[in-house]
Amino acid sequence: MTTIRKFAHADWPTAWQIIEPILRAGDTYSFAADISENAAQQAWVELPAATFGAEDEGGQMLGTYYLKANQPGQGAHVCNCGYMVDKAARAKGVASAMCEHSQLEARRLGFRAMQYNLVVSTNTGAVRLWQQHGFAIVGTLPGAFLHPTAGYVDAYVMFKALDQ
Amino acid sequence: MTTIRKFAHADWPTAWQIIEPILRAGDTYSFAADISENAAQQAWVELPAATFGAEDEGGQMLGTYYLKANQPGQGAHVCNCGYMVDKAARAKGVASAMCEHSQLEARRLGFRAMQYNLVVSTNTGAVRLWQQHGFAIVGTLPGAFLHPTAGYVDAYVMFKALDQ
DSSP: EEEEOOOOOOHHHHHHHHHHHHHHOOSSSOOTOOOOOHHHHIIOOOOOEEEEEETTTTOEEEEEEEEEESSSSSGTTTEEEEEOOOOOGTTSHHHHHHHHHHHHHHHHHTOOEEEEEEEEOOHHHHHHHHHHOOOOEEEEEOOEEEEETEEEEEEEEEEEEEOO | EEEEEEGGGGGGHHHHHHHHHHHHOOSSOOSSSTOHHHHHHHIIISSSSEEEEOOOTTEEEEEEEEEEEEEGGGGGEEEEEEEEEEEGGGTSSSHHHHHHHHHHHHHHTTTOOOOOOOOTTTTTTHHHHHTTTTTTEEEEEEEEEEEEEEEEEEEEEEEEHHHH
């Protein structure tokens, strides 16, 4: 059973152990692969409207996600999320649980839609998962992601309207 | 004859006279419509990799644009630009001149492609102009822009590969 709760400042060191290897691998997110821990904390926890942690029954953190407006001003009714799951906790439904939670949270905060700006096409598991959760590929960005082994690969813009 | 040159710090007050009414109108860009002058200067001049001004033969500023990486890390080979033209200088080819200049500048800086993240669908003049300059609509974001009079309208993601 995965529980999702608001991120606390003290969660960062544990979250960083999940986040760092994913950023360093550089094959799914467009953060600078050599990003400092401090800049990562800024981007994941300080700048977003909210950050959450997913944990198991024993309180072990399994994943984390952030939620923020995708644009300011006249685009601020569309939110954006990023999700990361601990490598040791993959394929256990943690990403699904966070995706569902984030949609509820986004609705609660008044967002009308959710947009993923750069879903790497080679990350087929994520693409399929977001599709299962109702997201559509609304755009394809040709060669927009430099994959460390596959080279320049397409990235998708994925979008879901949220019922109000 | 429009000349385009690097933006100087002293250009800001003139540029702000062009930029402010466009931002306050809130019908083309997703900046907060009540953005402060200081925050606008940050966004237009300080954060981007480069900012330029377009001027006429008498040195009067007609428009301005910024150029920056659209994403960090593995997406940093795709750039993003924003363009603004003085209301009094519309339909004189200033936006076209800036668009062409920005592509040359982007190539010079090593970018492989240019992406516009949120082209408001009701801004038909801009959509047509970018298409004339080789940009394709690669995505449609349903209702992603809250237009002050038209309500929620679609926005386009537009993209162009830059020859190296």
